[in-house]
Amino acid sequence: MQETAKPQKPSRRSFRHIESVSIGTQLYHHLRGAIIRGELRPGQALSEAEIARQNSTSRQPVREAFIKLAEERLVSIQPQRGTFVVKISVADVLDARFVREAIEVAVAQEAATSAPPSAIKDLRQLIEKQKSMEHGHNEEFLALDEEFHRTIALSVGRAHAWRVIENIKAQMDRIRYLSLDDATPLPLIIEQHTRMVDGIEAGDPTAAAAATRSHLREIIVSLPDIAARFPDFFEAA
Amino acid sequence: MQETAKPQKPSRRSFRHIESVSIGTQLYHHLRGAIIRGELRPGQALSEAEIARQNSTSRQPVREAFIKLAEERLVSIQPQRGTFVVKISVADVLDARFVREAIEVAVAQEAATSAPPSAIKDLRQLIEKQKSMEHGHNEEFLALDEEFHRTIALSVGRAHAWRVIENIKAQMDRIRYLSLDDATPLPLIIEQHTRMVDGIEAGDPTAAAAATRSHLREIIVSLPDIAARFPDFFEAA
DNA sequence: ATTACCATACATGTATGGTAGAGTCGCGTA
DNA sequence: TACGCGACTCTACCATACATGTATGGTAAT
Numbered sequence: 001m002q003e004t005a006k007p008q009k010p011s012r013r014s015f016r017h018i019e020s021v022s023i024g025t026q027l028y029h030h031l032r033g034a035i036i037r038g039e040l041r042p043g044q045a046l047s048e049a050e051i052a053r054q055n056s057t058s059r060q061p062v063r064e065a066f067i068k069l070a071e072e073r074l075v076s077i078q079p080q081r082g083t084f085v086v087k088i089s090v091a092d093v094l095d096a097r098f099v100r101e102a103i104e105v106a107v108a109q110e111a112a113t114s115a116p117p118s119a120i121k122d123l124r125q126l127i128e129k130q131k132s133m134e135h136g137h138n139e140e141f142l143a144l145d146e147e148f149h150r151t152i153a154l155s156v157g158r159a160h161a162w163r164v165i166e167n168i169k170a171q172m173d174r175i176r177y178l179s180l181d182d183a184t185p186l187p188l189i190i191e192q193h194t195r196m197v198d199g200i201e202a203g204d205p206t207a208a209a210a211a212t213r214s215h216l217r218e219i220i221v222s223l224p225d226i227a228a229r230f231p232d233f234f235e236a237a
Numbered sequence: 238m239q240e241t242a243k244p245q246k247p248s249r250r251s252f253r254h255i256e257s258v259s260i261g262t263q264l265y266h267h268l269r270g271a272i273i274r275g276e277l278r279p280g281q282a283l284s285e286a287e288i289a290r291q292n293s294t295s296r297q298p299v300r301e302a303f304i305k306l307a308e309e310r311l312v313s314i315q316p317q318r319g320t321f322v323v324k325i326s327v328a329d330v331l332d333a334r335f336v337r338e339a340i341e342v343a344v345a346q347e348a349a350t351s352a353p354p355s356a357i358k359d360l361r362q363l364i365e366k367q368k369s370m371e372h373g374h375n376e377e378f379l380a381l382d383e384e385f386h387r388t389i390a391l392s393v394g395r396a397h398a399w400r401v402i403e404n405i406k407a408q409m410d411r412i413r414y415l416s417l418d419d420a421t422p423l424p425l426i427i428e429q430h431t432r433m434v435d436g437i438e439a440g441d442p443t444a445a446a447a448a449t450r451s452h453l454r455e456i457i458v459s460l461p462d463i464a465a466r467f468p469d470f471f472e473a474a
Numbered sequence: 475a476t477t478a479c480c481a482t483a484c485a486t487g488t489a490t491g492g493t494a495g496a497g498t499c500g501c502g503t504a
Numbered sequence: 505t506a507c508g509c510g511a512c513t514c515t516a517c518c519a520t521a522c523a524t525g526t527a528t529g530g531t532a533a534t
Contacts, residue, residue: 296490
């Protein structure tokens with residue numbers, strides 16, 4: 001009943017830039033970003049058909065994007081009912097944080113004993129960039145923060161470990177986006193980053209681990225506030 | 238209402254036991270097991286069409302199973318070329334092991350401080366089961382080993398952490414299946430399990446962590462041998 | 475007013491045809 | 505013999521049609 005016109009290859013999807021990547025993968029990245037940034041709100045229904053229409057494609061690539069999102073626990077596919085953006089679970093975020101801390105602390109210890117000097121230089125530069133961005137531009141700051149952590153992992157060849165963290169981070173980043181307008185204590189974060197690099201550069205695994213640990217525990221204190229301020233983003237306790 | 242009998246329904250599909258799970262998901266579990274057990278050999282091509290025929294279904298569910306396997310890095314989908322079982326990379330296995338150690342050590346430390354006594358009892362029982370299975374039945378032993386580790390994680394509510402490990406384990410389990418016929422030192426593994434539980438029961442995080450660490454480092458020593466014995470299972474160095 | 479039923483719309487799951495790109499093979503030419 | 509080029513085959517990818525389960529609003533019976 002819907003229109004069926006389709007005379008000619010409608011051609012051209014709004015956000016497709018790279019031709020070689022499959023549509024399903026592109027949709028996945030597109031939707032993933034929108035969920036993390038909070039543009040798609042928890043609980044919201046995502047219809048295969050509607051998203052397919054919006055992007056001038058068919059249901060199949062959308063479906064494949066949904067499957068990937070479901071693997072990452074960003075959406076919940078309920079057969080014959082619908083697909084929904086999952087609400088944030090405080091317990092899940094804390095559990096994800098636990099895993100992230102375990103991995104990143106181990107990586108930091110390794111970096112303290114065997115990261116090359118060039119990596120130290122890169123990290124210092126990233127911190128300088130972060131300092132020059134203290135006012136506004138919080139979203140770009142998040143990107144720099146991510147690059148900082150990734151650089152540490154890659155400096156000791158832990159690409160796989162970083163991949164694991166990337167998945168886990170999605171859940172935590174949803175929180176950070178919620179608190180963007182907040183008076184995020186960027187100087188504090190930068191100070192913590194500095195201590196991490198100090199520990200790594202000094203070849204002191206214990207110090208590097210401790211700095212990493214306290215850095216990654218920040219979210220524990222801010223989480224209750226955020227959950228209270230955005231109740232409909234969170235699962236009912 | 239939930240009986241419904243279902244008198245007809247062709248009932249084909251060799252391995253379908255649970256009616257409510259989608260075919261794509263079933264195929265995923267089916268293929269995943271076959272890859273881990275080494276029945277599907279690394280490098281082997283998997284054709285959407287052929288697997289669809291073998292299971293009397295269409296290509297679409299097979300495709301979705303492939304996507305899930307690719308997320309787990311068990312197959313590599315190469316557009317317009319084919320989908321292949323990935324060869325094992327020694328470096329990737331070691332990196333995966335690193336992540337697993339980081340998480341499980343953290344879990345063990347937590348268990349040492351807060352696992353309930355009932356969990357200790359369950360773990361001791363599992364070890365007894367493992368002892369009674371020392372000869373042959375190596376495959377069942379692997380299942381008991383997995384249950385042992387999972388029980389520790391769940392005893393302190395780290396379900397998410399276990400989920401992460403489960404994915405990582407797939408790569409490592411492929412190795413373990415290769416060395417099944419080997420004279421696997423089961424008594425040694427059981428001894429290590431025992432020390433882990435001893436540390437947890439004693440409330441000694443350091444001991445529990447050390448026991449877990451040495452247990453999970455076994456694979457490092459056996460890996461080179463296995464890679465040498467099954468060269469075509471591994472990526473060219 | 476309330477309940478039971480049913481038509482309808484809409485959701486995901488599955489089947490199938492078509493398309494474009496990559497690899498292979500063999501023929502024809504230099 | 506060596507090399508280039510086109511026909512053929514195979515693949516994953518996409519579009520579309522159909523199957524089937526679920527939510528919902530209107531309606532008739534109580």
